[in-house]
Amino acid sequence: MDVIVKIAKSEADQDACLALRRQVFIQEQNVPEHEEVDGEDDICVHILATLDGAPVGAARYQMIAEYAKIQRVCVPRTQRGSGVGVQMMRFIADHIGATTDVRILRLGAQIHALKFYENLGYGQF
Numbered sequence: 001m002d003v004i005v006k007i008a009k010s011e012a013d014q015d016a017c018l019a020l021r022r023q024v025f026i027q028e029q030n031v032p033e034h035e036e037v038d039g040e041d042d043i044c045v046h047i048l049a050t051l052d053g054a055p056v057g058a059a060r061y062q063m064i065a066e067y068a069k070i071q072r073v074c075v076p077r078t079q080r081g082s083g084v085g086v087q088m089m090r091f092i093a094d095h096i097g098a099t100t101d102v103r104i105l106r107l108g109a110q111i112h113a114l115k116f117y118e119n120l121g122y123g124q125f
Helices: 011-028 084-099 111-119
Strands: 003-007 045-051 054-064 067-074 105-107
Touching (some): 084 105
16 A cells, blocks of 8 residues: 655645545534534644545644644544554654654544544553
């Protein structure tokens, strides 16, 4: 699997991230639009994963004081279990470690995704 994970710098890449989030959170998981579209996208760094050029994962992170908060991690149902989410989380941690002095990563997760994050070393507090 040739998944490419990158910072979504172009408008097209950011649009792809937002489209994936809409598909996964609003359409599939019935998250209310006003919760998903929170007005904070402009202050976040967006991450896009593609497979053969097609979007297969998205996330964002926000720098908050002494930590980075990882948010909106999503992978379409057809790609779950393929390792895309793991690749994105590792990319985010590596990118933050290489480009900032921040060494604390936090995230909020839906209950059904807790095991995924725990397996990556994130604990509950």
